Amino acid sequence: MEGSGDSSWCFPHLNSSCRRLQQPLSSTALIYTLLALISLLTVVLNLLVIVSIFHFRQLHTPTNALLQSLAVSDLVVGLLVMPIEGVRNMEMCWLLGRLLCALTPYVSYCLLSASLGNMVLISIDRYLAICDPLLYSSKVSLSRVRVLICLCWACSLLYNGCILMGHLSQPQRYSTCHGECVVVITHTAGTVDLLVSFVTPCTIMVVLYIRVFAAAVAQVRAGRKRVTSNVEETGPRVKRSETKAARTLGIVVAVFLMCFCPFYYPAFTGEDTSTSLSYYALLSWIMLLNSSMNPLIYAMFYPWFRKAVKLIITFRILQPHSKEAIVL
Template identity: 85%
Template sequence: MEGSVGSSWCFPDLNSSCRRLQQPHSETVLLYSLLAFISLLTVCLNLLVIVSISHFRRLHTPTNALLLSLAVSDLVVGLLVMPIEGVRHMEMCWLLGRLMCALTPYVSYCLLSASLGNMVLISIDRYLAICDPLLYSSKVSLSRVKGLICVCWACSLLYNGCILIGHLSQPDRFNTCHGECVVVISHTAGTVDLLISFVTPCTVMVVLYIRVFAAAVSQVRASRVRVTLNAQETGPIVKRAETKAAKTLGIVIAVFLMCFCPYYYPAIAGEDTSTSLSYYALLSWIMLLNSCMNPLIYAMFYPWFRKAIKLIITLRILQPHSREMNIF
């Protein structure tokens, strides 16, 4: 019957070719349209974050430097990882060759690990800003935060090179036919990765944010009973701004945890983490969608980001001295 699901070969000229799963034309068009929309949305939203923070001098703060690093990793996820993973799962064939089979998982893992590292740095930044503002103002500088961001990315590159060293040296060792790119992380390595890349940093983030919110609540209560003298008004205003930023970034981290938790299900269930698992595509895309969620959260809770978007879309950032605009 025309339009029914069938199968063909990924590489018809090779006897060892894998089979390609053929979907109905209408379903294929819908899935590719959805993939293109999600990828394009992820790229555009994160590009707006990058342009906003990079262009306006008032946004050159340590916290925003961390958001910029996070947006860069999310941008590359939308630009490279989403399209490649989308085509792989829809076509059920790997068409990019052996070298890309080796590099694509490594790049993907590095981007996601860097995102997690940025989240940890963000939680530490907010903890110091709320709970120890004197130390924050004297010790936390833009140059030091940039150095920490570089260390975060370097550690991500090194760590994932160790985790995927077997796959990088022999990317086709688990393939059963020509047209596969199977990545397998053993249960032992997956458990170690679960502890190092997820449990430990997530515990740090949760503990720090519990303390941040406890400090924020105490500051709000104290401000309600404080005498409203003109000389004392500036302090509470700054505290409220810091508290609002902490709440927004707390939401970012909560969404991050919800998106990343399912990916570690195989390690928790005692299985090898393999791209050949029947449910791996679902776990992978739940995690990848986090790269699109972050700038949406900024747009909902950060007025400066909404104002920056208007200035960028209307091309007002091309005007002289636009870098000095006050967008708060």
């Protein structure tokens, strides 16, 4: 039987097997080690974000609830999507069977949509906090934000179920050999997805952040002209902290857009979006690396995150009343 006992085939015992990518052992080991480190770093950093916001009572705010939801999606990316995509790209073989061939792309697309939804909610949150603080303090609560987060995830599950309905029902319909898992989104569906999942959310985010930064600049100028006194300092100080948070989250959104824009390149060029495209792996990994970068941005710009991580890694969160620790 063709390919029997030959490691150049995904399934040597099958005549219809796909070919395995042959690489030197040293380079294969190096790349696998690098991918494992990226995946581990993504999981650990996002787990620290989740634990920090969950444990410390001072961090139980609407904005941080949105950051926690984003960290959950990034954690799942590092825990499941990165290892699976790494093996697929290195071996050029799908070894996980028909069921996971159907479910893995669905999970990946759901995480993509949920992340976009969380980013839009973060932009709206910052817009209200900076541009309409009275409405923000009276209408935006932790419980309402949690409801919106649940709706965001539910819409992501439903929407991507519709987009990938054909793949979920027939995951092997585009496979040309055994050991291949090809996902194809037609140009029409890809264009709809581009508009719904990317262009519209990104337009909302960019418009809101332009208005946020314009309001922040106006507040800074007004603060310089104001005569300082003990009574008058309280208001501006709160505004400066909100402005700083908005700038940090603006960086998160900017990095997010830079990582996700390439993923939609096929839809921009009028092609079908297919995992069999020669450059798809590069686009996919640029997008996946965003899940590692978000917590690094928090570490650079959020003092509360650094303080919380220090308390976690030194096990001081196990002490009584550690939930009440001052991290802000």
